[in-house]
Amino acid sequence: MPDLLIELFSEEIPARMQARAREDLKKLVTDGLVGAGLTYASAGAFSTPRRLVLTVEGLSANSPTTREERKGPRTDAPDAALEGFLRSTGLTRDQLEARDDKKGQVWFATLTKPGRPASDIVAEVLTATIRDFPWPKSMRWGAGSLRWVRPLHGVICILTDEAGASVVPMEIEGIVSGNTTRGHRFMAPDAFTVSSFDDYAAKLRRAKVMLDSAEREAAIRQEAANLAFARGWEIMPDDGLMTEVAGLVEWPVPLMGAIEERFLSLPPEVLQTSMREHQKFFSARNPKTGRIEGFVTVANIETPDNGETILKGNQRVLAARLSDAAFFWDNDLREARSGMTDWAEGLRSVTFQSKLGSQADRIERIAALAREIAPLVGADPEQAAEAAKIAKLDLRSAMVGEFPELQGTMGRYYALEAGKDAAIADAARDHYSPLGPSDAVPSAPVSVAVALADKLDTLTGFWAIDEKPTGSKDPFALRRAALGVIRLVLGNGVRAPFVQLADQGVVGHGISRDDSDNDDFSGIAEVSDLLTFFHDRLKVFLKDQGIRHDIIDAAIAMPGNDDLVLLVNRATALNDTLKTQDGANLLQGLKRAGNILAQAEEKDGVEYSFGADPKFAETDEERALFAALDRAEPAIREAVRNEDFQAATQGIATLRAPIDAFFEAVQINTDNQITRRNRLNLLSRIRETGRLIADFGRIEG
Amino acid sequence: MTSPKDKPVCFQDVILRLQSYWAAQGCAVLQPYDMEVGAGTFHPATTLRSLGQKPWAAAYVQPSRRPTDGRYGENPNRLQHYYQYQVIIKPSPPEMQELYLGSLRAIGLDPLIHDVRFVEDDWESPTLGAWGLGWEVWCDGMEVSQFTYFQQVGGHDCRPVSGELTYGLERLAMYVLGVEHVMDMPFNHPDSPIPLTYGDIFNQTEREYSRWNFDIADTDMLLQHFKDAEAECDRILSAADTDAAGRAIPMAHPAYDQAIKASHLFNLLDARGVISVTERQAYIGRVRALAKRCADLFATTPAATGEPLPDFPAGA
DSSP states (O other): OOEEEEEEEESOOOGGGHHHHHHHHHHHHHHHHHHTTOOOSEEEEEEETTEEEEEEESOOSBOOOEEEEEEEEETTSOHHHHHHHHHHHTOOGGGOEEEEETTEEEEEEEEEEOOOBHHHHHHHHHHHHHHTOOOSSOBOOTTOOOOBSSOEEEEEEEEEETTEEEEOOOEETTEEEESEEEOOTTTOOSEEEOSSHHHHHHHHHHTTOOOOHHHHHHHHHHHHHHHHHHHTOEEOOOHHHHHHHHTTOSSOEEEEEEOOGGGTTSOHHHHHHHIIIIIOOEEEEETTTTEEEEEEEEESOOOTTTTHHHHHHHHHHHHHHHHHHHHHHHHHHHHHHTTSHHHHHHGGGSEEETTTEEHHHHHHHHHHHHHHHHHHHTOOHHHHHHHHHHHTGGGGSHHHHHOGGGTTHHHHHHHHHTTOOHHHHHHHHHTTOOOSTTSOOOOSHHHHHHHHHHHHHHHHHHHHTTOOOBTTBOTTOHHHHHHHHHHHHHHTTOOOOHHHHHHHHHHHTTOOTTOTTOGGGOHHHHHHHHHHHHHHHHHHHHHHTTOOHHHHHHHHTSTTTTOHHHHHHHHHHHHHHHHSHHHHHHHHHHHHHHHHHHHHHHHHTSOOOSOOOGGGOOSHHHHHHHHHHHHHHHHHHHHHHTTOHHHHHHHHHTTHHHHHHHHHHOOSSOSOHHHHHHHHHHHHHHHHHHHTTOOGGGSOO | OOSOTTSOOSHHHHHHHHHHHHHHTTOEEOOOOSSOOSSGGGSHHHHTTTSSSOOEEEEEEEEEEOGGGOOTTOSTTOOSEEEEEEEEEESOOTTHHHHHHHHHHHTTOOTTTSOEEEEEOOEEETTTTEEEEEEEEEETTEEEEEEEEEEEETTEEOSSOOEEEEEEHHHHHHHHHTOSSGGGSBSSOTTSSSOOBHHHHHHHHHHHHHHIIIIISOHHHHHHHHHHHHHHHHHHHHSOSBOTTSOBOOOHHHHHHHHHHHHHHHHHHHHTTOOOHHHHHHHHHHHHHHHHHHHHHHTTSHHHHOOOOOOOOTTO
16 A cells, blocks of 8 residues: 655745645545545645645555446347447447347446556646645746646655655646655755655755644744743733744744833733734733733744844844834824824714715714613713714724724723723723624623624614625625624623614614605615524524524514514523423424414314313313413413513423323314314414414424 | 955945846846836836736836835835835746845845745735735845736736846845944945945935925826826827828837826825825726726737837838
């Protein structure tokens, strides 16, 4: 069983593309090999900035020989038919076999496809893989037409078995496969040959290349921690940066430096962001002072001066960057202390969206909406409105101009500097949240009010101008905004009919609630469409929490479905109940009752909804069901009134046994019309009791 | 001077070394284009010559103007007028990266002592309708060059692909020379009878242009000039291919000059703060439309196709 080694050697591959490229290479090649009939024991993919590597172990040496039998024309068919058959199979007449078939004698052909050597298959599969590789962005170079992420220079493709290694011959646009590669660009640029994956990895290491990105990450982590420890610092973890940095070096050499004293008064977020975005530095924190005081840069080379020149150069660039940041910070603080009026004024000339006005217009709307929402979330309306008015002023600050990702963070600093309450300053920082599924949900009332107002203004605005997300296109991140509203409402137990919130938003956009002159553009239509959008987002959100979409549908079909807290409580309780064996059986009973009833109503053309009377009951099971319904109904009604859906579903679960026993013992459709009608009306009571909680008919299973 | 022999000692030394290095690699060493441009890419030796089949190799210094970057000469490394060094080779040779690293060695940056890295940075010029893939090259954490394989220019696929290098000369030289403020950088040899710093030559002009760019430039006039350049470009491109004497002379370069003009006028208007965010895109689109039409025309001419320049008809 030979092993396969592939190396695709190129100019520097963007760090962010490497992880995906490793997976793609592994999948495309192994799928191709398997598709051609080969098997393998294991495969592993690796990347450095200059190479993509695949090792496949225990590959079969040949694909198996396959035999296929094909039925031809009858032996007494005209010659033309036989000739056609011979042409299509590539056989001669004496290679055919005549066999008896149902309709007489028929020609049969046996086609044998001999197995192929692995090297032929590998060459084909690799060529196709290179030609069709799904890089997010690829390019041409020189006079060629091949596309790769950056110019491709060499291909190693060797099969190694007990007898030794042999190159799989292939050529693509003048690049001929071989068994040589090069080490580190500067420290070991000479070519060397390799005979197996182990030999390759070992020689690369000698040539100052760590092949495995996980190993490079571990080496960076450890050395950075050591350097920090020596100074009594700790490294701020940053997984995204770690992956990127590990994709920028073949031989990581972490170097540590201190930030100049004059920059230490900058906010830690500014230091960290500037160093990460511009320099790809890790930040080092001094636990004694709580400040970020140092950095780690990761060089790609060992130098005779142990990195002194490199560190000095990096320090210099950092000083220039932080001088800029300090300049922005000082200017911004001056503006903050003078009340941020210039920023507020400046936002008048910044367009939010051409049909939705300027940022200043937007802020006015959000403030009005925040004032309305405040009482619902326990915030002071005036404070909420004020917070909304200052929350986005930092968009005009020089610092946010330079680092857009610091929006809100800087807003909080500047609000405090302007003498605002902590609750208002916190709202400036937190009102964008939650941004992603893992981002924390604000809980301070003022922050919640502004965060909700911000998102609802955006959603109603884009709905009003008909810029809704379609398919994979959601340029204004409206799905994220809707999910943000859902998490804010649920996380804080905000009890408000969504329609009421959305109405305020729509009104803020100058659209009347029901504009009868404009059919496409009435507030009612927009809000109800938006509610459907919210329900869809809610399904996605609850699905992640293990609640099926049909259960949510059953809850959405109930009144009050624009109160998201109520809706989710209902769905959760349903879900919990249906997960139990009793719940599953109950569902069957309810559905069975519903189906029989629906059929009878269809056939008889009437609705059975009233008048079931125990006195017409003929069996104990019927009487027991009457009694059980009499007990359960008021209890469920009471529980639903109290929004205690757990109690309500527990109440309906008590009907499981009586319903089962009823169906077991009783024939609904009897000849006695009085009995039949009474039983149908009894089924109707079951249906109505179910409907107190949810539309069980929508639940699958 | 105590500086080792392999290190440049002044700004012009860096430039001269790059000139000799790229001359030795076979590039035609051109002179700057005689118009105001925002970057070396605008020089027709890059923009237009990257189109078509005809092989090409050129290197040149290009004075570049970015009015919004003016800081009255006070920022240590930001200028409204600065120099770029530009190399363009078509088709891009397989050893383009090695050639580039050789140029760093030529100006005294030894990649065995420094940390030289190729960091993803895709280049795009919305005004030229051009894009390419490549890197910014980092030396010890500082961006010293832009390295791009052109994929499209003026809306045309580049076949073959040109390799383009752009060095920000001031920043690079400051690093090599160990200077902290651009105005302190020696321009000629510090031991010259009349030593001149960058500041001796440009400090006053940075102040003057900063004031003019930000406060004085007549925006109505600039706007009119923009429209004029746009109209003239269109007029040139719409002219008949043959002149009165029956000679076929399409005029891609004169038209392109007008596109360059429009682009610079837009930059000036931008620095004066009279272009709103929404208008911005529209202006860029207008310049791009001009650049594209120039590219369309140039691509059909001998300088692009590699065909010989046709003789004029007899008697013309």
